[in-house]
Amino acid sequence: MSTTHYLRERLAELRGPATSPRPLDARALAALAANPGCRRRALLDAAGIDKGAVAQVLGAPAPFGQSQFAFARGHAFEARVKAEECAELLRLLGAPEDSGALLPDLSAAGPEGRTARTRLALAEATSAGRWTLLDHPLLALDVAGSAAYLEPDAVVVAPDGSWTVVEVKSFPILDGSADPVKVGAAARQAAVYVLALERLAGLLEETTGPVRVSHDVLLVCPKDFSNLPTAQFVDVRKQLSVTRRQLTRLTRIEEIAAELPDGTTFDLRWSEDGRTPTRPAPELAAAVEAVPAAYSPECLAACELSFHCRDRSRACGSVESLGRGLRGELGTLTTVEAVLSAALGTDAAGAETADPAVAALRRAAVLRAEALTAGGASCH
Ligand code: SF4
Numbered sequence: 001m002s003t004t005h006y007l008r009e010r011l012a013e014l015r016g017p018a019t020s021p022r023p024l025d026a027r028a029l030a031a032l033a034a035n036p037g038c039r040r041r042a043l044l045d046a047a048g049i050d051k052g053a054v055a056q057v058l059g060a061p062a063p064f065g066q067s068q069f070a071f072a073r074g075h076a077f078e079a080r081v082k083a084e085e086c087a088e089l090l091r092l093l094g095a096p097e098d099s100g101a102l103l104p105d106l107s108a109a110g111p112e113g114r115t116a117r118t119r120l121a122l123a124e125a126t127s128a129g130r131w132t133l134l135d136h137p138l139l140a141l142d143v144a145g146s147a148a149y150l151e152p153d154a155v156v157v158a159p160d161g162s163w164t165v166v167e168v169k170s171f172p173i174l175d176g177s178a179d180p181v182k183v184g185a186a187a188r189q190a191a192v193y194v195l196a197l198e199r200l201a202g203l204l205e206e207t208t209g210p211v212r213v214s215h216d217v218l219l220v221c222p223k224d225f226s227n228l229p230t231a232q233f234v235d236v237r238k239q240l241s242v243t244r245r246q247l248t249r250l251t252r253i254e255e256i257a258a259e260l261p262d263g264t265t266f267d268l269r270w271s272e273d274g275r276t277p278t279r280p281a282p283e284l285a286a287a288v289e290a291v292p293a294a295y296s297p298e299c300l301a302a303c304e305l306s307f308h309c310r311d312r313s314r315a316c317g318s319v320e321s322l323g324r325g326l327r328g329e330l331g332t333l334t335t336v337e338a339v340l341s342a343a344l345g346t347d348a349a350g351a352e353t354a355d356p357a358v359a360a361l362r363r364a365a366v367l368r369a370e371a372l373t374a375g376g377a378s379c380h
Contacts, residue, residue, distance in 0.1 A: 007146060007254050011047040014257065016267025021048025023111070024148040030188040030239075031302035032143070033246040037294035039256045041303060044291075046146040046253045049266050051304035057268060057277050057284050060307035062300070074170040078153060081168050081220055081229045086133050086154070089166065092231040093156055093218060101131035106138070111149045114138035119200060125157035126208040132157040139196035144250040152193040153220075162212040163201070165193045166220060173221045173230050183219065183234060190217040191239035195247075215240060256291065264290050296324045331357040 015021060024045050032041055044051055055061045081089050090101050102125065108117040118137035125132035134155045141148050154166035167190050171182045194213055201211040216233040223230035264287050268277035288308070295309040295318070303309070313321040317336040320327050332355070333339045343361040
């Protein structure tokens with residue numbers, strides 16, 4: 001049995017035999033790249049486990065993800081942008097009206113079939129040397145030994161053979177500028193697509209010759225308060241290099257899976273109508289806790305399990321729950337208890353220490369005590 005086949009079987013076992021995998025999208029991959037030390041997220045995402053449903057069963061659902069309203073609005077806007085054979089989108093890309101752009105059919109069975117179809121369409125379009133728009137192509141990217149399938153809103157091949165990612169978002173561009181937080185999130189997501197396209201370009205090089213994958217992604221948004229589309233090119237070079245570096249730091253999925261205790265499963269055991277998970281919470285919590293996590297407050301904006309991981313991190317007094325910056329400054333002190341003992345000089349180091357973190361904590365404790373005494377004195 002090949003490693004890939006074995007891993008696929010193992011991940012299906014962890015997910016539960018009757019559960020379909022949730023595809024790992026670019027948004028999830030960008031979040032994973034932002035926290036490469038979290039084995040829990042890496043494993044659950046690779047196995048296609050619904051982390052939102054897991055959080056529900058654990059009694060810690062996080063208000064995370066798009067609302068139904070935002071989702072519907074996004075779909076309606078994208079349909080508008082792509083109406084009349086993507087004429088408006090091609091115009092925003094700078095294609096002339098009579099470009100005769102091609103819109104190849106990318107439908108095929110299953111993710112492998114769709115990625116193969118996308119690959120063929122990209123190779124043909126690059127050799128043809130004319131405007132071609134691939135609507136919702138499917139790209140594969142190896143992530144820590146497991147295949148992730150990614151679906152950009154569109155990829156455009158220009159007559160010079162270059163490839164450009166298009167992302168359609170429903171947040172507005174007001175007076176020429178958009179919310180930088182939202183643009184940043186879109187850029188991180190688009191960088192994942194660019195990375196997958198660069199890998200594909202490398203594989204196709206023998207057929208197509210060298211291909212330039214543009215690092216400027218076209219971001220299409222509603223203009224001001226209207227529903228009219230407008231677009232901006234966003235340079236994603238920085239996000240691309242961060243994503244590339246972080247993804248290589250992920251522990252291989254088979255290694256994480258191999259360390260699980262025998263019999264571990266994340267199967268939610270859905271009821272017959274597929275609506276209610278019946279897995280007892282303590283059992284599921286034990287399975288989740290069997291995989292090491294790397295919680296930080298940034299998880300709150302990026303992961304469905306954030307409330308659960310935050311509770312566990314606080315319960316064991318871990319300094320990670322205070323933020324990565326502070327965690328870095330505390331050096332070898334990993335718990336709140338150890339930090340307090342160090343500050344008060346009741347730890348093993350006693351009064352003498354060469355540890356700069358401990359020295360800084362003691363200094364801060366002295367200053368605090370002085371401030372409290374002065375405050376107390378002034379009250380009399
Ligand atoms: S919330 Fe938990 S599982 Fe999700 S990334 Fe953070 S530590 Fe990992």
